[in-house]
Amino acid sequence: MCLSMPARVVEIGEKKCTAIVDYLGSRIMVGVELLEAVETGQYVLVHAGEAIQVIDEEQAIQSLDFWKELLE
Secondary structure, eight states, rough: OOHHHHHEEEEEESSSEEEEETTTTTEEEEEEETTSSTTTOEEEEEEETEEEEEEEEEHHHHHHHHHHHOOO
């Protein structure tokens, strides 16, 4: 089974091929080359270190709330 995790884009890399994302308080660098465009503040699905899709903020927050419950 493969999982992708929602994360908020905090910073776009200089060459626009990477971004720093925040996932439940952890900041990690991910690739964003698979996306046509990504902006700071947007939520993306991250799988295997790559942002694979921009998602709706409401959907991302619901998913993050679910993960928080599971991890408690």
